[in-house]
Amino acid sequence: MHLTRLRLHDFRCFEAAEIQPEPTINVITGDNASGKTTLLEAIYFLGRGQSFRQSGPRPAIRAGADAFTVTGEIAVPDGRAHRLGVSRDKRGIRYRKDGEADTSRIDLINTLPLQMVDPNVHRLLEQGPRYRRHFLDWGVFHVEHAFFPAWRRFRRALKQRNRALKARLPKPDIIVWDAELVRAAEIVDASRRAYIDHLYENLPSRTARLLGNEPVILDYDCGWRGDHGYGAALAAGLDQDLRAGFTQQGPHRADLRVSIASASARDWVSRGQQKILTTAMLLTQAQLLYVRRHVRPVLLIDDMAAELGRRYREVLAEEIAALGGQCFLTFLEPGLVPEAVRGGAMFHVEHGVVTRG
Ligand SMILES: Nc1ncnc2c1ncn2[C@@H]1O[C@H](COP(=O)(O)OP(=O)(O)OP(=O)(O)O)[C@@H](O)[C@H]1O
Ligand SMILES: [Mg+2]
Known part of the structure; x- marks a missing residue:
């Protein structure tokens, strides 16, 4: 089970963005405030129906916009695909699975199991x-x-x-x-x-x-x-x-x-x-x-290098890669990316624009 496509619309610093991640390792690099954590947050919304930031979903609407939408396409091992969507406007938050409006948070959680490791994991x-x-x-x-x-x-x-x-x-x-x-x-x-x-x-x-x-x-x-x-x-x-x-x-x-x-x-x-x-x-x-x-849950690992020296980064990256599931890792600079996760897709974010390297 992995994410094959992610689309953001008016989500924080992203007006419109789309990525097609790889089923295994996806590395996201970018300067401070470029939108790295926001990309992980968008994926998190799809799998959990809420943000991991303290502030709740409303502040995630891009300044000046009325609503945000995050959609994702999920491939499951038996070959089927699902579409998940989360949108938030003035009236509240709405979830969709395969176009169904009566989707609950539990449906999202079951469709896209994911686990987050953020810099405050301690x-x-x-x-x-x-x-x-x-x-x-x-x-x-x-x-x-x-x-x-x-x-x-x-x-x-x-x-x-x-x-x-x-x-x-x-x-x-x-x-x-x-x-x-x-x-x-x-x-x-x-x-x-x-x-x-x-x-x-x-x-x-x-x-x-x-x-x-x-x-x-x-x-x-x-x-x-x-x-x-x-x-x-x-x-x-x-x-x-x-x-x-x-x-x-x-x-x-x-x-x-x-x-x-x-x-x-x-x-x-x-x-x-x-x-x-x-x-x-x-x-x-x-x-x-x-x-x-x-089930291999999707792993979201934000700012993996924070507080870790090279040796720890390398062993941790080896463990992550060995799990074999889909993983999104963010780093401030390409030079911080451990050897073990260099083989995957590389994305670069700059002021809310994502490009694939
Ligand atoms: N609702 C919003 N509308 C517009 N921009 C927003 C909104 N919420 C947050 N932002 C901006 O989005 C930008 C990206 O934030 P994000 O936390 O994703 O950065 P980051 O790349 O993870 O940075 P860092 O490396 O410092 O953790 C920030 O400049 C932030 O001010
Ligand atoms: Mg961040």
Whole structure:
């Protein structure tokens, strides 16, 4: 599965642009503010239905224009092709798959699985559990098929329970949601645990190649306390939940901490090593998706050279190339492009104009 054509219309600095990427490596070079990250962002919109930048989709409309459109053609291994489109105007955002207007974000996510490595990837280690949960659940979503329906059920029941807590309803009106929460949480938790086991089997060999033999430890926190299951944790935490006005424990509070040897990764490793470690985690996820579902996700790797010296750039590029899927990598200058990814297509961006080298 890979992108065969990408078209942008009034998307940030691009008035109109089109590229026909290669199924494997695509390198994008260009000066600061030329539009490199924007090209990756456009692809990300196609596969995720939203931006990875904090600001949301509206600012992505080119200054002076009323709407942006991003369209992509996707080739799937069985020979079929799909067209995906995302557009945003004053009324909101719209998704299309093969011309169908009732396309959802989940349709996009399933049609174009993609993973992003941006220059802030180390925040996976440094910042709160939300990023790590997001990382974990991306993999769980694509690989463990029981996960998403259960997660959706859990979110719905959680919303109801929180509403009841906030309104300070009598206890029976709050705990009436617990059975559904517990049923859904058990599936979510089991899916995450199964996925982490696979991650554990595959991550150490990759980190060993990249970082040396310091053991990497993944420490999963399911999001609730005690050894008697989620139902017991909910019952024990009810008074606290009433005081807080929301449900404090559950799979929505899960975490996946990463450490090297005995120290937490963010205390131990340098910034460059953090980047290598987190990128290794993302690449392992991509590999797992192929091993388990025969899907190679598209990788978007922004400013790969940032904070990495030549040696690290080279080993990382070798790992990326070895995955064999479609990848888009950006660099400020051609001189920074590692040997292992020089064989692919080269694109150059200048003031919102892309040319193929
Ligand atoms: N809505 C918009 N309309 C017009 N231009 C925009 C809009 N949003 C962002 N831009 C401009 O798009 C340009 C490209 O930004 P982008 O982040 O893609 O650059 P980049 O090549 O990744 O740069 P860097 O190497 O510094 O990361 C910037 O000059 C930015 O100001
Ligand atoms: Mg950029």
